[in-house]
Amino acid sequence: MQKVSSQQNLKFINQQKVLNLIYNQTRISRVEIAERTALTQQTVTNIVNRLMEDDLVVEGKPIAGAKGRNPIPLAINGNKMYAIGIEVAIKYIKGKLIDFQKKVIAEFSIVDTGFENSEETFECIRKVAYELVKEVPKKSNLKGIGISLQALVDSKNGIVIYSPGLVMKEFPLAEKLRKELDFPIYIENDVNLVAIIENEKGRLVDSKCNIVLKLDHGIGGAIMNQKQLIVGASNVAGEFGHIKAFTGTNRYSCVCGSAGCLTTLVSAHGLLRNKQMTLNDFSEKVQAADPEAIHLLNTIAQAVGRTLSNVVTFLNPDRVLFAGKVIEKLGDRFVPQVIQIVNETVLDTCKNVSIIHVINPLDESLIAAELVIKNFFEIPLELLSL
Numbered sequence: 001m002q003k004v005s006s007q008q009n010l011k012f013i014n015q016q017k018v019l020n021l022i023y024n025q026t027r028i029s030r031v032e033i034a035e036r037t038a039l040t041q042q043t044v045t046n047i048v049n050r051l052m053e054d055d056l057v058v059e060g061k062p063i064a065g066a067k068g069r070n071p072i073p074l075a076i077n078g079n080k081m082y083a084i085g086i087e088v089a090i091k092y093i094k095g096k097l098i099d100f101q102k103k104v105i106a107e108f109s110i111v112d113t114g115f116e117n118s119e120e121t122f123e124c125i126r127k128v129a130y131e132l133v134k135e136v137p138k139k140s141n142l143k144g145i146g147i148s149l150q151a152l153v154d155s156k157n158g159i160v161i162y163s164p165g166l167v168m169k170e171f172p173l174a175e176k177l178r179k180e181l182d183f184p185i186y187i188e189n190d191v192n193l194v195a196i197i198e199n200e201k202g203r204l205v206d207s208k209c210n211i212v213l214k215l216d217h218g219i220g221g222a223i224m225n226q227k228q229l230i231v232g233a234s235n236v237a238g239e240f241g242h243i244k245a246f247t248g249t250n251r252y253s254c255v256c257g258s259a260g261c262l263t264t265l266v267s268a269h270g271l272l273r274n275k276q277m278t279l280n281d282f283s284e285k286v287q288a289a290d291p292e293a294i295h296l297l298n299t300i301a302q303a304v305g306r307t308l309s310n311v312v313t314f315l316n317p318d319r320v321l322f323a324g325k326v327i328e329k330l331g332d333r334f335v336p337q338v339i340q341i342v343n344e345t346v347l348d349t350c351k352n353v354s355i356i357h358v359i360n361p362l363d364e365s366l367i368a369a370e371l372v373i374k375n376f377f378e379i380p381l382e383l384l385s386l
């Protein structure tokens with residue numbers, strides 16, 4: 001039995017190698033695939049035939065001018081395959097159905113003033129997924145549902161470990177959803193997911209080691225080294241928001257039970273809790289050059305700068321990407337200050353770090369759908385060791 005299973009795994013891995021190449025290389029021919037994968041031409045031909053029968057791959061026009069027989073380029077049949085992405089935030093759930101060329105086919109959202117219990121949160125996620133599945137032109141071509149959550153997530157086992165905002169604890173989200181909708185379900189923490197996708201094909205594609213920091217309702221962080229997410233021993237790595245950053249009169253108690261954490265003043269939730277101000281109010285006051293607001297902004301920039309400087313010294317990333325609503329509203333004002341502080345305080349050997357920020361909101365439901373596409377083309381090398 002073991003042998004049969006290994007052979008099946010090998011067959012699957014070979015197929016994924018071919019699919020992955022066709023996805024990542026434009027106009028690649030069967031001959032080139034055989035050269036690049038070290039598979040025999042016959043094996044490649046068999047795999048490609050199967051992929052074409054399944055509507056996953058199409059042939060293009062022969063490449064004219066090439067020596068010998070004109071090779072036929074292959075391409076992913078992107079507009080025939082679909083992915084659903086769902087962004088689960090504290091007060092809303094947004095979903096998108098896209099094809100593999102990232103064209104949006106349908107959207108569905110639920111706005112909630114706050115979830116009461118885990119079943120209510122699950123019901124809303126299920127409803128968004130269900131409405132989008134209804135819109136899929138051919139169900140067998142839906143390759144999965146990706147879910148981005150503002151939560152501590154065990155993505156391998158599909159479990160939401162903890163999220164006070166979503167009222168979930170040890171919640172087997174992927175399994176419960178798969179029972180109702182029979183498609184692959186991938187779940188991931190929202191910031192980790194941004195890091196995964198930006199490292200795959202986005203702004204961090206040429207980075208060896210980087211961190212993504214989302215300053216939003218709360219604060220989240222993700223650490224990526226050699227394209228691998230560092231999740232820590234209990235999936236908690238990257239808790240940038242709970243690094244102690246404030247002292248004296250700025251030291252407020254934190255929801256984590258401690259005090260002086262970065263999130264107590266640098267997140268929308270912290271501003272409301274400790275300064276009785278919404279992020280919009282704060283941003284407007286800063287724009288109007290209100291002296292108190294400017295003072296607070298400087299305090300925030302100093303704290304983020306010092307904290308980031310320590311993190312950069314400790315981890316030696318080549319890139320830092322800031323995102324989230326706080327950055328969208330105020331990033332242009334305070335990120336330059338943060339960069340200056342980091343440059344002045346990190347070791348010379350860490351000074352090559354580039355700190356960038358996104359001004360336009362990230363489309364997190366689209367990013368969640370991209371997780372499905374990424375998984376679909378992934379080569380599961382871990383199967384080789386089974």
Ligand SMILES: [Zn+2]
Pocket residue numbers: 241242254255256257258259261263
């Ligand atoms: Zn805290």
